[in-house]
Amino acid sequence: MAADKRVSDLLRENGLKATKGRVEMLGLFLKAGRPLGQMQIMEMLGLKLDRASVYRTLNAFTEAGIIHMAYVNGRHRVYELPDKCSGRNCHPHFSCRSCGMTACLEGFQVRYKGNLGKGFVAERQKVLIEGLCPDCKEK
Amino acid sequence: MAADKRVSDLLRENGLKATKGRVEMLGLFLKAGRPLGQMQIMEMLGLKLDRASVYRTLNAFTEAGIIHMAYVNGRHRVYELPDKCSGRNCHPHFSCRSCGMTACLEGFQVRYKGNLGKGFVAERQKVLIEGLCPDCKEK
DNA sequence: AGCATGGATGCGACATTATTGCAATAATAA
């Protein structure tokens, strides 16, 4: 598959060996276009990869900067491609406090005003807006 | 102790029985003036309460709205009084990506612009700014 | 292409955080 070749190159450019599992996982992120957690990844891949490998790959991708942890939903860490985030300006997410459904909020701008304090360096911001989704609002 | 009486009343006003453990825990939050996690609470109370009770109490307080979960630090959930948050305008936190140190950012304003979308209701926002603290910046 | 090598994988064991069931206990209302 030609797409796999591009994914492999992307991995190597970031100093990572292009193993089968990694190519599949990165392919998932590229196709999905939405945040993914370990469980979802395993299910989407048909449980072909070991749990430990998925975790290790997520960590490797994160260290390499290929993905980043978007937010924590309950006990689940959810990752995504950083392509919609420019450095310290990550796009926010919405989370329903009732059903746990989460979504990216694009076209949403967050600005903050104030000083962090002497010596602090801000690298990025994570914004999570909590509330009710349309379904849960009904009840 | 007179302070305990006030704390007990605060609990009953929120529909919670004023048990010894709850009074002590809520007292901690009121005195601390900073975010607390389960482990810190146990240590501050000298391990007098059972782990399960601390977790159940944190959940009860959260449901009652007496406290809320400020952020997740690694695997630790950290709670705080919502007194510095007015509804949908919670104060942000800073977290050092190197040493894990976290702090409340008061005197910091966050504004966001955009529409959530049809039917969504925003109840509050959580903002976490990640970066380096002065100590870790040195290295 | 074949081979060497070091990183990646799979597996099981372990660590950590959080929740649950149940009997005993304590806080509230009468």
Next chain:
DNA sequence: TTATTATTGCAATAATGTCGCATCCATGCT
């Protein structure tokens, strides 16, 4: 004071994530 009912403590269990180690395989070299 007593009855009622929620809460606690304890142990067991769940859920998420990490680690060690033997094996495997992607890569670079010849």
